[in-house]
Amino acid sequence: MSVVFEVAAYDGRIVRLSETQWRHILFFHPEVESEQMKIKEVVQKPEVVLEGAAKDTRVCYRFYPSTPVTSKYLAVVIKVLDREVFIITSYFTERMRKGVILWRGIK
Numbered sequence: 001m002s003v004v005f006e007v008a009a010y011d012g013r014i015v016r017l018s019e020t021q022w023r024h025i026l027f028f029h030p031e032v033e034s035e036q037m038k039i040k041e042v043v044q045k046p047e048v049v050l051e052g053a054a055k056d057t058r059v060c061y062r063f064y065p066s067t068p069v070t071s072k073y074l075a076v077v078i079k080v081l082d083r084e085v086f087i088i089t090s091y092f093t094e095r096m097r098k099g100v101i102l103w104r105g106i107k
Contacts, residue, residue: 001019001020003016003017003019004017004019005017005036007040009043009078009085010043010045010060010105011103013080013085014085015043015085015086016085017086021086025087025089025090025091028089028091029089031091032074032090032091032092038067038074039074039076039090041062042061042075042076042090043076045105046060046062046103046105047061047063047104048101048103048105049101049102049104050096050097050100050102051099052099056079056080057077057078057080058077058102059075059076059077059096059097060075060076060077061074061075061096062074072093073092073093073094073096074090075093076089076090
């Protein structure tokens with residue numbers, strides 16, 4: 001499996017983005033194509049991390065005043081397994097969804 005990048009997350013775990021997942025993200029969310037640096041930043045320094053739809057997923061959010069689609073949050077969904085953590089998807093959104101806050105960063 002080809003890896004696009006690996007980055008240390010807010011909690012110290014190494015998170016990877018595979019080529020397969022990157023193609024998936026670009027298919028569904030082409031507006032993030034030039035935003036790999038922001039995706040890394042959201043994983044490293046999110047403003048908020050919420051529990052995802054499944055217990056083993058997390059949604060990291062960070063607000064950006066300037067994006068390809070106006071001012072928005074960038075959401076990065078990660079899956080946390082016993083021995084690995086990887087990015088499932090990433091997208092811009094107007095607001096964070098409601099949910100259990102797992103971590104809150106410092107602005």
